[in-house]
Amino acid sequence: MxxxxxxxxxxxxxxxxxxxxxxxxxxxxxxxxRWKPRPGLAWQWQLDGRVDPSADVPVYDIDGFENSAADVARLHRAGRKVICYVNVGAWEDFRPDRDAFPRSVLGEPNGWKGERWLDIRQRDVLRPIMERRFDMCRDKGFDAVEPDLMEGYGNATGFPLSAGDQLAYNRMIAAIAHERGLSVGLKNDLPQIPQLVSYFDFAVNEECAQYDECDALSPFVEAGKAVFHVEYTQRRSGFCAQSRRLGLSSMLKKPELGVWRSPC
Incomplete structure (x- = not known):
């Protein structure tokens, strides 16, 4: 997702x-x-098209390619902090930099149309591509980055990726963001939170309640770092009480991640 x-x-x-x-x-x-979001902040996550600024929340997470510097500035004028969504774990055939990825790093399809897993072992190849993407986020005025698909080692990527490969790659991604003055969130990858929480400024999670995994995000909250969380199929009555107890910033969203949101 x-x-x-x-x-x-x-x-x-x-x-x-x-x-x-x-x-x-x-x-x-x-x-x-560098922005350091604290637990409990309300947020909007909209990856489907250009941002609609109508949600009255302090944090927006939007697509870095599909939104302009003017879109980010408009949100800033309204007092919002803005997170730049960028895929770091898969190649996407619909992005303007698609030709920058050599065939050697392209793996199996990941289940999303036009996407293929990346060989994250080839950090010397992928680093300059990701640096340019994060440059885009910085130059458009974003406050932070949400790097997606940071758990390839647990999927059928077409490459023999290890947990160590993923740790090294995720730490590299965090460093690229911090070098540009951007905050960075750990997207999912719950098993590696103990090794990565000190490198990341917040977390973004999908469906920890669905899979009874939300307790695993506690190290972020205990460190004073926000956890931005969504569920897609659960009723709010089934996860909001736990989210409040754990200090998560939770809401119900539809999988296409459009404008609609139903927060806890």
Whole structure:
């Protein structure tokens, strides 16, 4: 599936906004600190087309290719933080950089039309491609990145990927984001959370309630990091109480990830 020097009243306004959006500079006092979303933030996840800004929430997660710098700026003017969705685990034949991927890194279809798993062992090949994608997110003004398909080692990719391969690749992805001043979320990959939580600023999860796995996300919340979570088939009455207890930012969405949302 899928910040400036201020004084007086302006400073107080900025600090209030930081509390609302979960922004923190860790006490460093530096300008434009990397965003660090805190547990409990409400969010909107829309990957189907250009963003509709109508949801009254502080965080939006939208497609990095399908939305422009103007779309991101509009959300910023409304006080939103904006996450850039980018696929890092599969090649997509509908992306403008599709020809940048050599055939040697293309594996089996992953079940989504036009997509094939990537050979994440070839980090020297994939790193510059992902760097350019994250450059796009930075240049459009995004605050963070949601890198998708970070658990290829657990799937039939066509390559003999190991857990160690996945750890090395996911840590590389986190480093690429941080080098650009972007926050980065760990997408799914629950078994490797203990080894990766310190590298990532938040988590994005699909269907942990469906599979009775939500407790595995607790290390993020315990570290003061948001967990943005969706379910597709569960009733809210079946997962919202647990989500509140665990500190997850949960909502019900349709699998196509359009505008509709039903939050806890």
């Amino acid at each position: 899928r910040g400036r020097v201020l004084a007086g009243a302006a400073l107080l306004t900025a600090l209030a906004a930081a509390v609302l959006t979960g922004c923190s500079d860790g006490g460093s006092g530096t300008a434009e600190p």
